[in-house]
Amino acid sequence: MSSNLTLEEIVLINNLLYCENLGGPRGTFLSTIQESRTIGDYVNGVLRNAAQIENDREYSTGVTGAEYKEILWSIRPNQHLKNIIIKEVHYESEGAGGGRSVFLFDPEYNEAIVAFKGTQSDAEWIDNVSGLYVVPTEYQQNALNWFGSLDFSGCDIITVTGHSKGGNKSKFITIMDDRVDNCFSFDGQGFSDEFIRKYADEIRNNQGKIFNIIAESDFVNILLNDVGQKQFYLGTNFGRLGFAENHCANAVLFFDSCGSMSLWKAKGQDKKMMDLDKMLNSFIRSCRMETRENVANLLGSVIVNAKSGDTDKLVDTFADEKYIDSAAKLIAYILKYKYEKPVMVESVREILNQNGFSTGMLGIGDFVTNHELLLSLIGSHPKLMLWILKKKNTPENITSFLSKHMDLFGLLVLISKKMRRINPLRYNGTDLCADDEDDSFFINKTFYISRRKKILLALIVVAVLIVIYLIFRMKVN
Amino acid sequence: MELTSEEKKILSGISFDAEGIESGELNEADEKLLMEMRATLAYLKEKYPEYNFEITGCEPKSGTARDYDEWYYKALEIVRESAFIAMAVEKDGQIEIRDDFYGEIIREEVTDKIRSILGPSIPVVKIDVSFWEYLGKEYSGELNADKVLKGKISAGNDIKIFLDGSGILGTEYENVVKKIEESFKKAGVIGDVYVVILKDKDSDFTKDRLYSESIYI
Numbered sequence: 204m205s206s207n208l209t210l211e212e213i214v215l216i217n218n219l220l221y222c223e224n225l226g227g228p229r230g231t232f233l234s235t236i237q238e239s240r241t242i243g244d245y246v247n248g249v250l251r252n253a254a255q256i257e258n259d260r261e262y263s264t265g266v267t268g269a270e271y272k273e274i275l276w277s278i279r280p281n282q283h284l285k286n287i288i289i290k291e292v293h294y295e296s297e298g299a300g301g302g303r304s305v306f307l308f309d310p311e312y313n314e315a316i317v318a319f320k321g322t323q324s325d326a327e328w329i330d331n332v333s334g335l336y337v338v339p340t341e342y343q344q345n346a347l348n349w350f351g352s353l354d355f356s357g358c359d360i361i362t363v364t365g366h367s368k369g370g371n372k373s374k375f376i377t378i379m380d381d382r383v384d385n386c387f388s389f390d391g392q393g394f395s396d397e398f399i400r401k402y403a404d405e406i407r408n409n410q411g412k413i414f415n416i417i418a419e420s421d422f423v424n425i426l427l428n429d430v431g432q433k434q435f436y437l438g439t440n441f442g443r444l445g446f447a448e449n450h451c452a453n454a455v456l457f458f459d460s461c462g463s464m465s466l467w468k469a470k471g472q473d474k475k476m477m478d479l480d481k482m483l484n485s486f487i488r489s490c491r492m493e494t495r496e497n498v499a500n501l502l503g504s505v506i507v508n509a510k511s512g513d514t515d516k517l518v519d520t521f522a523d524e525k526y527i528d529s530a531a532k533l534i535a536y537i538l539k540y541k542y543e544k545p546v547m548v549e550s551v552r553e554i555l556n557q558n559g560f561s562t563g564m565l566g567i568g569d570f571v572t573n574h575e576l577l578l579s580l581i582g583s584h585p586k587l588m589l590w591i592l593k594k595k596n597t598p599e600n601i602t603s604f605l606s607k608h609m610d611l612f613g614l615l616v617l618i619s620k621k622m623r624r625i626n627p628l629r630y631n632g633t634d635l636c637a638d639d640e641d642d643s644f645f646i647n648k649t650f651y652i653s654r655r656k657k658i659l660l661a662l663i664v665v666a667v668l669i670v671i672y673l674i675f676r677m678k679v680n
Numbered sequence: 681m682e683l684t685s686e687e688k689k690i691l692s693g694i695s696f697d698a699e700g701i702e703s704g705e706l707n708e709a710d711e712k713l714l715m716e717m718r719a720t721l722a723y724l725k726e727k728y729p730e731y732n733f734e735i736t737g738c739e740p741k742s743g744t745a746r747d748y749d750e751w752y753y754k755a756l757e758i759v760r761e762s763a764f765i766a767m768a769v770e771k772d773g774q775i776e777i778r779d780d781f782y783g784e785i786i787r788e789e790v791t792d793k794i795r796s797i798l799g800p801s802i803p804v805v806k807i808d809v810s811f812w813e814y815l816g817k818e819y820s821g822e823l824n825a826d827k828v829l830k831g832k833i834s835a836g837n838d839i840k841i842f843l844d845g846s847g848i849l850g851t852e853y854e855n856v857v858k859k860i861e862e863s864f865k866k867a868g869v870i871g872d873v874y875v876v877i878l879k880d881k882d883s884d885f886t887k888d889r890l891y892s893e894s895i896y897i
Contacts, residue, residue: 223746228812228836229872235762236810236838239885240874244894248872251896261745288886294752294763295737308886325743326694341693352761357887500696507743525699 204414206362206385207312211464212284213387214416217366218274218452219245220305220320221263225271226255230262233303233320235292242307243285246278265451274453277464286310291353295345302342304369306353315358317376319346321367321391328503331368331392334427335487335502336495338398339375346372347379360384366452367391367423370415374430377412378405386413390450392426396488399428399635406430406637419469420449422506422554425480427487428634435469446554475550481632482547486536488630494529501529522610531617532625538572538618540627570601575619582616585609681706683714686734690717694738713740713749716768716775720751723777724766727817728785732756736763758784767814778814782823782835789825794839797867802860803847805881812836830868837871845890846880853877853891861895870897 208216219242222232230249231237237245249256250272256262258269278284291306307316321327333340339347355361362385363373370391377386379402399406413431417424418438436455448454456464472480490498504526508517521530540547571578574592581587585605592602605611681704683691691701695710706714717735724733737752752763766779790809798804811828813836827833841860848856857875864873877891 228814229838234812236812239808239840239842239876240894241892244874244892248894263745264743288889290886291761293761294765310887310889313887322739324694324740326738326740327743329693329696349761357884496698500698504696525697 204385204412205360206387207283207309207314207360208316208362208387210387210416210466212281213364214389214452214455214466215274215278215281215284215464216242216287216307216316216318217364217369217389218456219278220303220318220366220369221266221452222249222271223263225249225262225268225275226252230256233292233305235294237289238292240289241285242278242287242289243282245289246275246285250275250279265448266453270453273458273462274456274464276462277456277458280463283309283311287316293349295342295349302346302368302372304346304349304365304372308358313357313359315353315355315361317350317353317361317363317373319363319365319369319372321365321369325507327368328507329500331371331423331426332499332503332506333496334371334392334395334398335499336395336492338395338401342368343372343375347376350376350380355382362387364389365391367450370424374413378402378409378430381409383409383412386431387416388413388431389416389452390418390421390424391415392423393429393634395427396635397492399430399637403637410637416455416466417472418449418454419471420446420473420476421454422446422476422479423450425476425483428484428636430637435472437467437469475554478544478547478550479554480634482537482540482544483632484634485540485627485630485632486533488632489536489625490529490532497526498529498533501526501533505533518608518611522608522614527614527617531614531621534571534614535618535621535625536627539622539625541572543628570597570605571615571618571622575622578615578619582612582619585612588612681711681714687714687717690735690738694740709742712770713738716749716770717751719775720753720766720768720777723817724753724779724781727779728755728781731758731781755781755784765814776816778816780811780814782815782819783809783811786823786825786828790829790837793825793829794841794869797863797869798841798860799863802841802856802863803844803881804841805844805878805883806842806885808840808842810838810840812838829870831870837869838874839869839871840874840876842885843875843877844881845877845883848877854893857893857895861897864897872896 219232222230224230226249232245253272256268256272258267260268262268262271288308288310289305290308293304295302302320302322304317304319307318309316330340330342361383363376363383364387365373366389370388373386374388374391377383410431415424415429415431415433417433417435419435420438438449438454439457455466457467458464504520505517508520520526537551589602589606683704688701691710691714692698694713695701697707697710700706700710721733721735733753733755735751735753739750741747741749748767748769751766751768753766754763764781766777768775768777787809791807794807794809795804813834815835819833823833828835829837843856860873860875873895875893876889878885879888879890
């Protein structure tokens, strides 16, 4: 890496991108009005109005005024960072993205730094998941177009960075534009198998320039296949949003008693995220390309509702007519996966628990698994089903949850049917590399027999043995 | 509902319900966004009838710490890489919209006014004027440079002045900034002022800086 920025400085720049209305409109970093100022001018201007910044108010998702003040105070003694000039702020003007980005210039080293903000709204997930079925996405292309329009004359080094979707955009630009010298993607998601195959040559040429900074429990970077070197960092954030704060840009910042900021390397990725990453990859690979858009929209809706901790909305999404088939497939996949990788399902359970989801919903997985046959036979009669469950002394939290969400039975029947056809080990869940051989891309060719077929086979074997035994007895007699 | 292809494109970028948008059978949230998008466009057309606008994107408030949706738009008559932004907030069932486009309308007048306040003794290379506040339709007719510069209309003035350092001889740069501050105070101008002294009038605004300072009046 030829950048003269430290990793701490990169992470601080990415945090600045999210500063909005700190103490008033002048507290917005990504405003065209900030152009020509230095980062130091911005920081001093905001801290001049520090009294107007409310400590407990969230100024961007999950980050409070007190936390932003801490970030800005830690920049104050850093003269190198403060001297960096805000050359151009860009509001995306084509497509529907509404993304913001900035072209910074470090006069000390003639380094151009192009940074992309990840949008914070729920709508971000529409684009985050569109990478499952579109290569490249409209927003990636918009970012590349803007990058292509920038004047880098006189710049000795070109560095790109970004957080979340911004991290993905920075990786995309690095892959596609050979002029980039360094890329620091911060919690950015990866690329689809189709993307990796389509741009394998470009990836091979440029992946050495990409460095992924990842919070150990971040849940966005696990989407799709990552490109470049990865380093995980300890996370600090468990505020109002609980688990969801693992994706906040300030999650990896540690401050000492003097206000200095540092990053701390983690031993590796959080095991839960690692498991989830593999399961998601293998699930996505199991979906045909023509159904991916629906699956992607379902996943996006699920993540948005999971982030907000709203159980009812999550159930509504699963039971929604337009998603029901994809939802059934996803849940059936997870339940079948449980047979082979029980730890992974425990990881999902733990994540949902941390986000305050109803335990009744968490128990539904076990319920479907344990009553697969019953569901497929009489699942379309919810009242009868509930009556039987009560008679069978099914835990109260499950029956009351199902009573509240009767519309779920249709989904449960579909899940039980799909479970019979799914082989969760068919597709490999590890990230795909551009250097991989073509046939290692997809299928883990293990021979697989479903539990139902195993029972059927066992019954046939027993029946055959009985018949043989009877024939043998008849012959003996 | 009948949607134009542009409306479909914008909504598809902010909603998961691609099928509903394509068929025109919008869910409640998307219908609200569509109404807001149309209201924003109508507001802009009414407030600035000489311009033609196009909504290009949106960052909805859902999932953010904001209480307003941001609508990105461009004016077909103005060549600019970045979009403009309008803010829409729902209050008592009504959509309230504020925009940043008024800055385009009064920028030239304000710049000329500042240039005349500074006078010929200050070697100005360029003046950039921007406004921090988003203003609603209550200010559609009465905007003028004097009211804005003197803060009678609170627009959040931001004035950047780039000076030719080769024309500043025999005095400290701090004194030049002080002189600018005094001129503005005397003229009743309020706002944030950022002064950058460049090597000479042909200098690169980013790379060839000798001095910079912020003053708040």
